Amino acid sequence: MRVLVCVKRIPDVAGTVMLTADEQAVDARFVGYTVSNHESSAVELAVRIADATAGSITLLSVGPPESTEQLRHMLGLGCHAATLVEADPAALGPSDVAREIAAVVTDHAGRGAGYDLVLLGNDAGDSGDFQVGIRLAYALGWPVVNGVSVVETAEGRALTRNDGPDGEETFSVPLPAVVTVLEGGVEPRYPTLTGRMAAKKVEIETRALAHEPVGAARVRLVVPPPQPSNVEVLGEGAAGAARVVDLFESLGVLR
Amino acid sequence: MILVLVETEGASASEVSLETLALARSLSDAGGGIAIRAVVVGDVGDADGLAAELGRHGVTEVLHATGEAFNAYGGASWAAAVQSARAETGSAVVTAAGTPRGNEVLAHLAARLDVLMAANVVAFSGLSPFTVTRQVVGGSALEEMTLGVRPAVFTVAGHSWVAQSVDGPPAAWREVAPEVAEADLVARVASTGTKEPDESGSLKSASIVVGAGRGAGGPEGFTGVDELASLLGGVVGVSRVVTSLGWRPHHEQVGQTGSRIAPDLYVPCGISGAIQHWAGCASSKVIVAINTDAEAPMVTRATYAVIGDMHEVVPGINEEIRRRSS
Numbered sequence: 001m002r003v004l005v006c007v008k009r010i011p012d013v014a015g016t017v018m019l020t021a022d023e024q025a026v027d028a029r030f031v032g033y034t035v036s037n038h039e040s041s042a043v044e045l046a047v048r049i050a051d052a053t054a055g056s057i058t059l060l061s062v063g064p065p066e067s068t069e070q071l072r073h074m075l076g077l078g079c080h081a082a083t084l085v086e087a088d089p090a091a092l093g094p095s096d097v098a099r100e101i102a103a104v105v106t107d108h109a110g111r112g113a114g115y116d117l118v119l120l121g122n123d124a125g126d127s128g129d130f131q132v133g134i135r136l137a138y139a140l141g142w143p144v145v146n147g148v149s150v151v152e153t154a155e156g157r158a159l160t161r162n163d164g165p166d167g168e169e170t171f172s173v174p175l176p177a178v179v180t181v182l183e184g185g186v187e188p189r190y191p192t193l194t195g196r197m198a199a200k201k202v203e204i205e206t207r208a209l210a211h212e213p214v215g216a217a218r219v220r221l222v223v224p225p226p227q228p229s230n231v232e233v234l235g236e237g238a239a240g241a242a243r244v245v246d247l248f249e250s251l252g253v254l255r
Numbered sequence: 256m257i258l259v260l261v262e263t264e265g266a267s268a269s270e271v272s273l274e275t276l277a278l279a280r281s282l283s284d285a286g287g288g289i290a291i292r293a294v295v296v297g298d299v300g301d302a303d304g305l306a307a308e309l310g311r312h313g314v315t316e317v318l319h320a321t322g323e324a325f326n327a328y329g330g331a332s333w334a335a336a337v338q339s340a341r342a343e344t345g346s347a348v349v350t351a352a353g354t355p356r357g358n359e360v361l362a363h364l365a366a367r368l369d370v371l372m373a374a375n376v377v378a379f380s381g382l383s384p385f386t387v388t389r390q391v392v393g394g395s396a397l398e399e400m401t402l403g404v405r406p407a408v409f410t411v412a413g414h415s416w417v418a419q420s421v422d423g424p425p426a427a428w429r430e431v432a433p434e435v436a437e438a439d440l441v442a443r444v445a446s447t448g449t450k451e452p453d454e455s456g457s458l459k460s461a462s463i464v465v466g467a468g469r470g471a472g473g474p475e476g477f478t479g480v481d482e483l484a485s486l487l488g489g490v491v492g493v494s495r496v497v498t499s500l501g502w503r504p505h506h507e508q509v510g511q512t513g514s515r516i517a518p519d520l521y522v523p524c525g526i527s528g529a530i531q532h533w534a535g536c537a538s539s540k541v542i543v544a545i546n547t548d549a550e551a552p553m554v555t556r557a558t559y560a561v562i563g564d565m566h567e568v569v570p571g572i573n574e575e576i577r578r579r580s581s
Contacts (some may be wrong), residue, residue, distance in 0.1 A: 013393070013395055016395075016552075017392055017396045026263070026396065037495075057420050094372075095371075121318055123358075123374070125392075126392050127391055128389075128391045128392070129372075129392065130353075130358040130375075131358075131362035131365060131366070131372055134362040135366045136360070138363075139365075141438075142344050143331075143441040146355070146359045162442065164447060165262075165264070165356070167449055168447070169444045169446070169447050169448075169450045170444070170446045170447075170448075171305070171443070171444060171445055174441070177442075183512060214284070216400070217371055217402065218398055218399070219386065219399035219400060219401060220401055221397065222396065222397045222401075223390075223396050223397075224396075224397075225553075229554075229556065231544070231560050232553055232558065232560070233549070233559075233560050233561070233562060234559050234560065234561050235561055235562075236563050237564070237567050237568060237571075238568055239571075240561035240562075240564065240568060241571030244543060244559075244568075244575075245560075245572060246577040247543065248457055248520075251486075251519070251520060253487055254486075254487070254555050254576060254579070254580070255487070255488050
């Protein structure tokens with residue numbers, strides 16, 4: 001089974017977001033970068049599929065040259081190859097990203113290295129578009145299943161499980177297929193030392209954009225203003241405990 | 256014309272679909288009274304009841320897509336139904352709630368029509384060009400985006416609008432049987448399990464939740480909050496970092512990608528309160544935050560706070576409760 005997993009280098013935001021001067025992107029200089037939990041789960045599922053089927057995993061990112069940092073980390077988890085389409089992510093919209101992924105899938109297939117399964121995160125951790133996987137499926141003419149917690153392959157089909165509104169749902173679609181993954185179904189593994197050593201030796205394929213981007217129709221990003229605080233501080237350290245319990249008593253929550 | 260994909264829960268429209276209709280009505284008013292149509296797909300429990308309910312939320316006509324194609328849910332087949340309804344009504348706007356299905360179906364629709372889609376919209380501003388504001392970066396930032404091509408396709412972030420019913424006649428009801436191509440039937444639900452005992456159920460409905468975040472320090476750092484939850488007859492909820500690090504199971508997670516809680520009392524300990532977490536706990540009635548950082552968003556948004564290390568404050572509270580109850 002040949003699996004392609006798409007990952008995106010995103011700001012590792014916790015707390016207040018800072019924006020670049022042109023208000024087109026998050027300024028991550030002081031927070032660092034990561035990939036989303038959805039994509040970490042997708043890589044974990046891909047590693048399990050590759051282990052079960054003696055398959056291989058290629059990583060794909062569309063983003064700045066520094067994305068090799070995230071690709072190397074993921075290679076260390078048991079992925080075998082990586083491709084980076086170099087681009088300024090702020091200049092791309094979700095349809096651009098889908099077209100670029102489709103171009104790589106088609107090109108690799110033309111060189112005899114096609115994919116049975118393409119995995120993506122359910123939504124990008126920064127732009128939150130919820131549509132790249134679906135647009136990719138239409139570009140390739142493949143079926144797509146979204147927001148799965150688990151995906152496995154058997155007899156030429158992708159079998160998925162997800163939490164539906166009425167209980168756990170399963171899908172079974174013929175390969176090749178696109179599947180987007182929601183965090184929570186599997187626990188992503190950590191890289192091993194041997195994995196990290198092997199990752200260093202992988203040559204990452206770099207490519208230029210295959211299409212002129214149409215963009216994201218973004219006017220600008222804004223950070224919501226902080227809300228006025230009305231907090232009443234009950235105390236500091238353990239000395240505040242008695243007033244907390246007074247409050248619990250007045251709220252009637254003590255049993 | 257504004258077309259709204261309405262999801263149902265039992266015999267009624269889902270709450271988030273009604274919230275979406277609140278935005279649609281505001282948009283209708285801004286545009287001088289644009290008609291609002293709804294599309295519902297597949298089995299609906301009580302058509303008359305739903306028509307009456309949607310009428311009270313501003314819908315004039317419901318298109319009900321029926322047929323074997325909709326016996327099981329599929330993103331592409333539902334999108335085919337919405338696409339057909341949109342073609343028939345000539346709607347300039349197509350919207351749905353920002354649920355997994357709402358986002359999925361409208362993304363299919365946008366891909367099929369080759370138009371933009373904006374996910375998780377919270378507001379709109381200009382009408383020409385039509386400009387929306389939507390949540391990005393897990394809700395920590397907003398993006399203003401123009402949807403200049405028709406139809407404008409977008410989903411509405413949950414709880415960003417308040418559903419309000421008004422006096423209105425029941426919506427007209429029309430059964431439609433859109434054609435669905437074979438290719439759109441490939442990815443459909445193959446089986447639905449009986450609803451597993453939802454381990455997060457007690458968290459979602461709990462009236463008292465004691466929270467713990469990064470400040471717990473490790474998997475062994477939850478003794479105090481576990482005991483406090485037990486003393487108060489509540490349950491423990493945790494932040495995303497706690498589950499990401501494997502300190503506690505995912506079903507205990509509160510936040511945008513976890514459970515949304517609405518307890519009478521929430522006691523977040525060592526949780527900074529990133530928007531991601533706030534999205535899941537904002538409906539708590541009283542929040543008592545315990546945190547070393549007086550400037551942490553969780554503290555500034557709380558009703559009450561104790562500034563200090565949860566490993567000192569929480570055992571102090573537990574001891575005081577035990578002392579008073581003995």
